[in-house]
Amino acid sequence: xxxxxxxxxxxxxxxxxxxxxxxxxxxxxxxxxxxxxxxxxxxxxxxxxxxxxxxxxxxxxxxxxxxxxxxxxxxxxxxxxxxxxxxxxxxxxxxxxxxxxxxxxxxxxxxxxxxxxxxxxxxxxxxxxxxxxxxxxxxxxxxxxxxxxxxxxxxxxxxxxxxxxxxxxxxxxxxxxxxxxxxxxxxxxxxxxxxxxxxxxxxxxxxxxxxxxxxxxxxxxxxxxxxxxxxxxxxxxxxxxxxxxxxxxxxxxxxxxxxxxxxxxxxxxxxxxxxxxxxxxxxxxxxxxxxxxxxxxxxxxxxxxx
Amino acid sequence: xxxxxxxxxxxxxxxxxxxxxxxxxxxxxxxxxxxxxxxxxxxxxxxxxxxxxxxxxxxxxxxxxxxxxxxxxxxxxxxxxxxxxxxxxxxxxxxxxxxxxxxxxxxxxxxxxxxxxxxxxxxxxxxxxxxxxxxxxxxxxxx
Numbered sequence: 001x002x003x004x005x006x007x008x009x010x011x012x013x014x015x016x017x018x019x020x021x022x023x024x025x026x027x028x029x030x031x032x033x034x035x036x037x038x039x040x041x042x043x044x045x046x047x048x049x050x051x052x053x054x055x056x057x058x059x060x061x062x063x064x065x066x067x068x069x070x071x072x073x074x075x076x077x078x079x080x081x082x083x084x085x086x087x088x089x090x091x092x093x094x095x096x097x098x099x100x101x102x103x104x105x106x107x108x109x110x111x112x113x114x115x116x117x118x119x120x121x122x123x124x125x126x127x128x129x130x131x132x133x134x135x136x137x138x139x140x141x142x143x144x145x146x147x148x149x150x151x152x153x154x155x156x157x158x159x160x161x162x163x164x165x166x167x168x169x170x171x172x173x174x175x176x177x178x179x180x181x182x183x184x185x186x187x188x189x190x191x192x193x194x195x196x197x198x199x200x201x202x203x204x205x206x207x208x209x210x211x212x213x214x215x216x217x218x219x220x221x222x223x224x225x226x227x228x229x230x231x232x233x234x235x236x237x238x239x240x241x242x243x244x245x246x247x248x249x250x251x252x253x254x255x256x257x258x259x260x261x262x263x264x265x266x267x268x269x270x271x272x273x274x275x276x277x278x279x280x281x282x283x284x285x286x287x288x289x290x291x292x293x294x295x296x297x298x299x300x301x302x303x304x305x306x
Numbered sequence: 307x308x309x310x311x312x313x314x315x316x317x318x319x320x321x322x323x324x325x326x327x328x329x330x331x332x333x334x335x336x337x338x339x340x341x342x343x344x345x346x347x348x349x350x351x352x353x354x355x356x357x358x359x360x361x362x363x364x365x366x367x368x369x370x371x372x373x374x375x376x377x378x379x380x381x382x383x384x385x386x387x388x389x390x391x392x393x394x395x396x397x398x399x400x401x402x403x404x405x406x407x408x409x410x411x412x413x414x415x416x417x418x419x420x421x422x423x424x425x426x427x428x429x430x431x432x433x434x435x436x437x438x439x440x441x442x443x444x445x446x447x448x449x
Contacts, residue, residue: 221372224371224374227371228369228371230368231367232364232372233365235363236359236360239384240386241386241387245388247386248383249360249384250382250383251379252381252382252383253379254377254380255380259373261373280383280414281414284383284385284390287385
């Protein structure tokens with residue numbers, strides 16, 4: 001991923017002369033945007049100015065791009081843009097080198113697809129920007145396929161919502177998503193053992209209904225995992241079955257390797273990944289927590305059908 | 307110590323262990339078994355099949371490419387219908403493995419360690435046995 005470009009609200013600098021100079025510099029940098037030399041920008045107008053920069057970036061994005069906004073304190077939020085439209089707003093979370101991508105699912109399958117995106121952008125991105133100590137933005141090609149028919153939301157609609165003073169609906173205001181280490185203190189998010197496992201993996205693939213939708217981590221290992229999906233994954237899948245909750249199958253590498261090859265499946269999603277063997281207790285704990293309820297059920301009489 | 311006694315001791319040593327089986331993965335045959343409660347043939351057939359799928363089939367073969375080695379994986383863990391199934395391959399005969407079916411709350415790392423130690427004992431038993439006995443033809447299902 002390219003080096004993040006820090007964005008600073010100009011109001012945090014002092015001195016009128018300095019401001020005038022900085023704004024001239026901003027204009028010059030804007031023309032050079034995308035070049036590595038223009039890595040740092042100072043944005044006038046506070047939060048509104050930064051939001052406008054993001055909207056401008058979206059309006060100039062034609063090919064799919066995943067924009068990662070960091071707050072300088074270890075948190076980030078992701079946007080997916082394409083065809084000059086905002087397609088998705090990813091969940092917030094801690095910055096990690098192998099962070100899971102935005103879920104490959106449109107925000108709403110029915111109704112006006114723009115509404116949840118407007119709510120997500122103004123309800124989550126704007127507060128995130130407002131609270132950030134030092135913002136950075138990086139854009140990269142998404143490591144998953146983007147449906148070219150995904151409607152998304154136009155920049156004009158996002159601007160119009162801001163102009164009319166968008167506020168979150170009282171009954172359905174999007175709650176800020178908890179950080180993973182605070183998950184127990186707020187509403188319980190839907191379990192995502194697949195994403196959680198991938199976030200801890202050395203390398204991994206996210207699969208939906210057997211198709212690779214995202215790849216992350218060490219490139220060489222990810223390539224090997226892709227090869228494994230040709231023959232090996234089917235046998236692992238058959239062994240684990242398609243029971244309710246989370247299923248998990250693990251192969252340990254022969255010594256002296258320290259790796260585990262793991263398939264974790266939950267619903268339609270699955271993760272195929274490599275992790276150090278020290279991760280075994282954490283992986284199993286996660287699968288237990290989201291596994292079928294019949295933990296203490298007696299053995300069935302005939303095993304399970306295969 | 308007879309193989310059956312060794313397997314019985316292993317089941318008692320692992321908390322919440324329901325079944326221990328010593329199987330031939332290629333033949334999908336249970337050579338010895340010790341169970342908390344009697345289980346039908348279909349149960350052992352399904353257990354053997356899952357062990358063979360993980361340690362003896364395409365998954366094992368393809369995993370060598372992933373791990374960058376020419377050896378098949380020595381162990382597998384499966385979370386299946388709320389319980390764990392553990393498979394530990396024999397070090398000398400890759401077609402033989404110990405299988406354990408244990409409750410979902412059990413300590414998997416401790417169970418695997420116990421299975422490795424028992425597998426080492428089984429190797430000694432097989433080495434010490436005369437050839438005909440070492441082949442282990444009869445099945446001794448759980449009691």
